[in-house]
Amino acid sequence: MTQRQINHGIFGLFNGMALIALLFLFIIQLDWRSIVAVVAGLVSSSSLWFAYWRGWEPARPLFIVLLSLILGFGTPNQLLVTHFNHTIYAVPIIALVLTGPIWTAGSALAILAIFAFRANGGPYFNPLELITFVLIVGGMVLSRLAIDNTQRLEAAKREAEEARARAEQRERELSKQAEELAQRNAEQQRLLELVSLLETPTIVLAEGVLLAPIVGALDTRRAQALTTRLLSDVSAHRAQQVILDISGVSAVDTQVAQAVIHTAQALKLLGCKVTLTGISASVAMTLTHLGIALNELQIVRSPQEALSRELRTEN
Template sequence: MRLTQRQVILALYLMLIIGSILSLIYQLILPHVYDTSLFIGSIAVIPILGGLFLAYWHGHEWSRYAMLILITLLSGMLIDENYLYEHFSLTAFMPPVLALIVAGPAWLIGTTTSLIVILLIRAGGQGIYTDPITMLIYTMVVVGMFMARIVMDNAQQRAEQSAQEANAALASTRIHAEELAQKAQELEAQNAQQRQLIELVSTLETPAVLLAEGVILAPIIGHLDSRRARDLTKRLLREVSGHNAKMVIIDIAGVPTVDTSVAQAIVRTIQAIRLLGCDVTITGISASVAATMTHLGINLNGVRTARTPQEVMQIA
């Protein structure tokens, strides 16, 4: 179970109030232990402690220091005279213990010093509190409390600093994660745009135009590599199937050179289209391209050719 300092201080208030009430009842029940000053002090301190308790309950931090001053004064003034000269009173430990809990090291030293001064004044500078051994032991205990409070405060400061560093690291991690998420979204948007551009370029590189009912024209411009040939084949197969075409005209007037790989790509495209029951005609074969194909031994036997797409349409 973890208790906060506020909860502990409230519990101390209740303990002091209950202790004062029990002391009052004890003196009333047992007249032989009755002490007038202690009895009056108990009657006076109960409402004062109650008021300080309510003040602290409502958030007034000054009340805990007022309580500490009150207990120090009462401890010094109400200790029986027998404990001024011959015996050491354990009540002398109450102010430093309370200061250790509700205040800090400075208050611990202050309340202890104030209590000893009050007791020495009452004893006229004599008594048990002038005994070196007694005061040495008392001082050692108080110094031990002082050191314990310093260690506790340092540990609390380190814990708070670690918590702040952890929160800062967590905030930095969240910011970094948000930045990464934003960059990922931007990258995804860029990839989507790039895919659209690639699709657009592919469409422009492998156009297919419906010339007439059942006739598709596929003009090829530029070098026909394996990727373009594959895209051209896919597009023509899709167009032939979608339009139920009976003829495809592949115009290569825009192809500057035709080598073995280009010719093989065209042949494979023609063969794929023919599997759908569609005729294929190649147009636009220039004199230089024809000479190159002849020199390379490229054979287009079985493939119909024409000079222009218009010529094919006239024949058809």
């Protein structure tokens, strides 16, 4: 049961007792003064109960004030002057559950002051009774403080557990995101390798002869990838000749020519001959205007011609 349900129970218990008292006054003892007091208390407590049900928290301490006034001024005088009236603890007990330590002690002291005023001191100045009063009310206050402290510790524990659960959930989410990111990176790496393979393919034309067709623009990245791949394939196939076909290159400039020359020089270091094919009339005109000489390369018109020459040389 939650604290709010307990509070509603106290409101309901008081209103139920007020209805029983009102019924008793009507049936057994028709005392209009008492009836008016009970009806006023019932209306007031019902209004506070409704306000609390609507979410108005000040209804709880106002209810304690109402009970203190009803008990303090509604108790008959003959029950106050003869002996210490222990109904003085009724309201503090309700305050102990409904509000807190301050209202518990305050309601007890307020009712004690009212009783002492109405009884002209009387038994309410008795040292033994006052010591008992202080012990009982002090015990109520200390017990409420202990309960509040326990509730705060439990609330802090729940918050810590919830924070740990959120942290673990966040850690799992981050771990999942890291795995997904790693998978995407691996997939991107595979795609880059596939693109690199498609950009710089090598074809085995004959034993010891590789064909490397170059298609599209040849920038610095592609030139480096071309050199790296050809060096790897030449070593793997133990090729003696590589045919570089540039018929698919859309435009040839100084950068493209230098890239082809550097690739050829790197292949020659492995003892591999390099033949350049696919130079069109427009490309030849461009190379002439740029003043680029390809003296280090053997140049033929097509890969078929280069392969035929290689086969004739072997025979």
